[in-house]
Amino acid sequence: MSKAPLASKLITLAEAAGRVPDGCRLALGGFAVYQKPMAFVRELIRQGRRDLTIIGSAHSFDVDMLAGAGCLKKVETSYVGLEKHGLARNYRRAVEGGRLKVVDYPEMACWDRFRANQDGFDFWPAKFLGGNDVVTYNDEIKEFPCPITGRRLHAFPAANPDVVVIHAIAADEQGNIVTPARRLLPQSGDVLMARSCEHVIVTAEKIVAKSFIKRHARFVELPSYRISAVVEVPWGAHPTPTLGRYLADDTHLDAYVAASASNGTFAAYLDDWVRQPADHFAYLDKLGAAQLSRLTDLGSLA
Incomplete structure (x- = not known):
């Protein structure tokens, strides 16, 4: 007797962001300035999300952008900064102005909090x-x-996220997620975070066929039953990099940092790059094919 095919979990970016309510405890994948789910972050801002609590280990443009857009109530992390690009100035202004509460944890403790959820514990010693x-x-x-x-x-x-959002290199429409064998902390951390929560949304560079998943099953550390929804979002981490696909867009990041000098200039940046583009694909059109092609970093899953 043949099995019925698994239902597709493929939805739009707008639908995915709609699953994050105001007041949600939200964990965003990636690490520091690497492979952040930035397309998802921009969609949350378009939808006017408010009073979010962000949980994680090391954050950068994701938290800074959400802070600058007034989306956050609280951050539980070890670090928010832009590494070589300097301070996260939107975040800093929000904290200094009393609009954003910060709960500090050591970096390793931040990961341990997700390990507690993964293993079914209320705490980690x-x-x-x-x-x-x-x-x-x-x-x-x-x-x-x-x-x-x-x-x-x-x-x-324990971290106790309501929703975890990560950005992956590839997935099939049932939600089997491809993670490269040769990888760095952002990818390994994403696997841990996704195993810590019952509601996991994945934005993926590419939706691949089931036959691809079968041929490369060794790369699937997050199987479909762990994933709530998957969204095809090429360049979904831009302007941060995605391992094996593209580099960081330093030109855009420098423009972002310059815009974050004041609330007024950052509001103009949000209008220009987040609110006016109707969706992620309009954002990519605004960036232009020439700029995106300069960032391409061909890699291998092996």
């Missing part, structure tokens, strides 16, 4: 925080004695 002021200012971290040794330990609460 740590033994490296003695004398650390993170404990002084983060009352969500709880001290407790080790039941085996009696040693003082600290418990990080």
